[in-house]
Amino acid sequence: MKNLDFLFTPKQIAVIGASKSPQKIGYAIIDNIIKSGYQGKVYPVNPKEKEIAGLKCYPAIGEIPEKVDLAVLSVPAHVTLKAAQECGEAGVKGLIVITAGFKEVGGEGLKKEKELLNVCRRYNMRMIGPNCVGLMDTHTPLNASFARGFPEKGSISFISQSGAMLLSILDWSFSRGLGYSRFISLGNKADLNEIDFIESCAKDPNTKVILCYIEDVTDGDRFVKVCAEACKLKPIIILKSGTSAAGAQAASSHTGALAGSNRAYDTAFHQSGVLRVSDMNDLFDLASAFATQPLPAGDRVAIVTNAGGAAIVATDTVEKYGLQMARFSKETIDKLRENLPAESNIYNPVDILGDAREERYRFALEQVLQDENVDNVLVLLCPTAVIEPEKTAKTIIEMKNAYPQKPIFAVYMGGQALAGGRNILIQEAVPTFTFPEPAVRAVQGLVRYANFKKHRTTAKPVQLKGLDQNAVKATFYDALKDRRLALLGYEASRVMEAYGIPISKIELATTAAEAQAISEKMGYPVVLKISSPRIAHKTDVGGVEIGLHDSKAVAKAFERIMDRVKHHLPDAPIYGVEVQKMVDEGVEVIIGISRDVQFGHLVVFGLGGIYVNLFEDVSFRLASALTTREAVLEMISETKAYSLLKGYRGKKPADMDALIDAILRTARLARDFKEITEMDINPLRVHHRGATALDVKITIEQAGL
């Protein structure tokens, strides 16, 4: 990716469509650039004006005496193309196209947007928008947008696919005391998109945390790759809207974006280390936590409080969000016992009672902060008669500075009486809340990201042996030649064998004698199933016989199946009868593949059998991620099936190695054959030794043109 510095720290900016009229966007942009304190050169362009805001105005970009890095376009839609072309000819590196009326209006707009993109490509210009608000960088400083106001300098970058959302957040942030490094409005994402800016912000030394509001992802593969790298450097927190069926509809009618499935997004975010939130408040609570606090060493939380009730609520929330209440060392407990009033609770939560003043907070905080068993600290303060909220706030800040490796959060439970203290805390970068719940959620966010960084696997990809790609291709080819996209049972069986995924082999018999010979070779009991491209529900037409224990039974069953099927469906083409050895023993699991439009192949694992859809006890991964034993084991361990596999209620444990191998091979199959649209191995029976697939369905897409 090209460096995007020319967008954030341009040496010259031209504003095409600059205006003298304060109602016009072309005025707001010039005004914002100047007021933001931008130190480079600003060139208004408007053929009707000689001078705007005290700056010389040029009739066209080509008339400006030097090359300009960045041009902001705010001209009517029908002249945008021409203006962009002139920028290209003048050697502009970056365009911000504010103008609307492109893809978002559909039809002709879509065409115009493509032409605009072509112009950019031709002149090697990069473009933000069209239909965007612009961008800001508080460190340059530069406000190249038409938004009202400029945020305080800080370390949060906010990337938004919705212009209005950006305006909302900007306005709201003034009252919240959060500082930002960059605001970026993506608009229609014709050229530059969220991935480009995530990559750019990851490299930006002034950005500590990246926030995104997005409605879709432009390129799933690249998104995962870029985010996985960026997350090694700094946290990315994303609110991805359009999760509901109705929301997705609103999303696509809004931006014309094709929404990937919500599950695929979850999987991709999880995998790349992105923290996903579903609530705007969470987005900013997490942002302020990351912007101001160190990453905790673990998930153990200590609470210091002057009110028992508040502490109980906080403790409930700690458990609800999967964090641990810290257990103090004996030294800490002894010190607390010796120095706090007798009625205090000296265990966690530390209740220093309603008559606690600043010095008691100081003492308790110091004890818990220096305890090695404490990773995070929550300070609760209720407005009892004797509180000293400002003094206590200063003490909290002092403690934060004395123990810079442990995150500390304040919950000032009240309004007017605590406002002074709260302001002091926020000024000095202590995230401060009115109630415990959002504070605990913020801690959880820090812990999640810290865990992601800690557990970044260094495991080596497993080298799989015995993969016969040609055998798979040959099978797919046969199916296509037969004008089928759904493989027959014995074909799916061949694919499994070609990739070394253990299956109770399915063989096709065209006569009763052949079925007998196959059965003898396989061993009993066997199951017989009709094989026909036209019969999906084999049981319904009497096409299945199970529990056949000897050769005679096989022959009889063969004839009965043929008779019944011919009776029910006289015209269906019959390929024969599939023979398979029955396997009862083992834990029933499912391994599946589905293909998402944005992120490609997803592998699913979970409890198998007929209740798959009832219990939905499944976990998902992108096929691209399933290359190590560790990744597969983590995936398995997220399901309840894992409990069964480990040996539920006294049963022998199942063969985890065989299962992991089967999942690794399935993922590899997905990676090697993008043309697989769906695959279900259900059930795979995992035995105490080994595993056996019993039923496999594979669907591929049409090859060629």
Added chain:
Amino acid sequence: MKNLDFLFTPKQIAVIGASKSPQKIGYAIIDNIIKSGYQGKVYPVNPKEKEIAGLKCYPAIGEIPEKVDLAVLSVPAHVTLKAAQECGEAGVKGLIVITAGFKEVGGEGLKKEKELLNVCRRYNMRMIGPNCVGLMDTHTPLNASFARGFPEKGSISFISQSGAMLLSILDWSFSRGLGYSRFISLGNKADLNEIDFIESCAKDPNTKVILCYIEDVTDGDRFVKVCAEACKLKPIIILKSGTSAAGAQAASSHTGALAGSNRAYDTAFHQSGVLRVSDMNDLFDLASAFATQPLPAGDRVAIVTNAGGAAIVATDTVEKYGLQMARFSKETIDKLRENLPAESNIYNPVDILGDAREERYRFALEQVLQDENVDNVLVLLCPTAVIEPEKTAKTIIEMKNAYPQKPIFAVYMGGQALAGGRNILIQEAVPTFTFPEPAVRAVQGLVRYANFKKHRTTAKPVQLKGLDQNAVKATFYDALKDRRLALLGYEASRVMEAYGIPISKIELATTAAEAQAISEKMGYPVVLKISSPRIAHKTDVGGVEIGLHDSKAVAKAFERIMDRVKHHLPDAPIYGVEVQKMVDEGVEVIIGISRDVQFGHLVVFGLGGIYVNLFEDVSFRLASALTTREAVLEMISETKAYSLLKGYRGKKPADMDALIDAILRTARLARDFKEITEMDINPLRVHHRGATALDVKITIEQAGL
């Protein structure tokens, strides 16, 4: 329950321990009473003073020339008892004991609290506290507490088991613009408790919604009865803390309260119509919704927005919380199409675009409000260039008044630019939020309560026939005589039969011949199980043989079992071998009973078999509630087992009547026999016709003294 008016609208108040020193609580109370504008008579009592705050001070309550309704005690703990006694002798009706140092400190404090309660009982006084902040009623008006400040008059009553939480909320409410009717601090709940005040607030004409923060419930049965009645009149919203294991520990160390299990609380709240929240913000968001909005006719939500992104987030949230996006009538859609700009979204969410001014909001709001398919309206406003937040706020208020039957919520997404409009909305009782999520949660709260009121069952209790209580008693008696609390298989079988719960009968055979005779009578196949009070895990000692198909097999199995058990456990008392017919067919479910310390018997229903604990696919009800078919059916339908029972994947549906009957009878058994501590029917196999219990475990408690 006695009327508690003398607490909220007393004609005279004495303050025992009144003080002239502004640092003292005894000063704050007098000061608060006067400043609140209380119109009755106030009598300070303090032997050391002649006059306090301009009022004549009395040396003792007995010296006051008239009887007083209410006395507030703020004297040292060691003289509280004497002071209370004097109040009793002087004919005081109600006491508020502010003084701490009772149950909450344990030991001697516990004893002192009991004595204090005895004094109240003796003189027929009711008491709040001890260890409380006091109470307020804004309509009387009266502030009989030591809290700083007095809330605005309104219709929310807040009952708090934590004094500090009450102080927090009071202080916070000043900045939030919420009006209250009553604030009640429960303290240690020695006499009056949350149930008394819920009952009292339900009758209070000035209260529209009751909020509670509680850490435990004093009397489970009465709580459910009172809340179920109160919820018919007005909503009750409760934050019950101590949900986590750690939180419950903190709760009981805090108040010495014995916490009922979280599941039992959930069940009891659900059953009585109480809305439970887990977050302080939700508590007050819901309160303001109920205080200001009508109950919606349904769950269909219309959204009007000037920004697509915000609408997508809101739409996601609507789905997340189980609400419906309204589908407009053709008339509405036509009108929107005709009158809004072409790029608008005229379906729900209605996107009136970023250049929308007040009149476009007015038009769109009017259309959706008059649409019969719309029950609730959400107005979103982002700070785009042309917004008119104040004017739009006034329009929203106008619409609220014009369509008083439909709840309307505003989401003003921003800070400074929208502050003016937000204030107008809050002043005129339109709940207003910064982000969509809490607004949608508030709508969901209204819908939940409206549904509760609507679906209040009028169904008739089922009259169960053929209940043989004596047979049950006889069985329990036999077990107790045998010094057992866990019933043996054939005993449990008898209990089931006595209450008409279908079971594959278990009979005890003491000889092989007897086992053969029983089997012949029952029909094959049968299972044999060793019967001994000392053998819990029968399989482990070879005490079980299954799949016995004829008389010979039964005789042999009998001998083998006896041999093996005698070999393994030569000293165990053997009662014989239990014989039971095997039943394979049907859906495996569990019906169980457990007993909660607060709420009594809970009945559980769910997916049965060995995976009960793995999947936890269960629903709970208080046994007291399971008297109607409708209640049982609702309970069943909350589980995934319901899908199986209805006929999963082509199977025949199971006999719902038989299952409902079995659950009704189990609940009745629980109600009739409080001594049952645990009961598990697992599995009960529900067939296409009928149902059969296969394994039943019953544990009872020691009878007598």
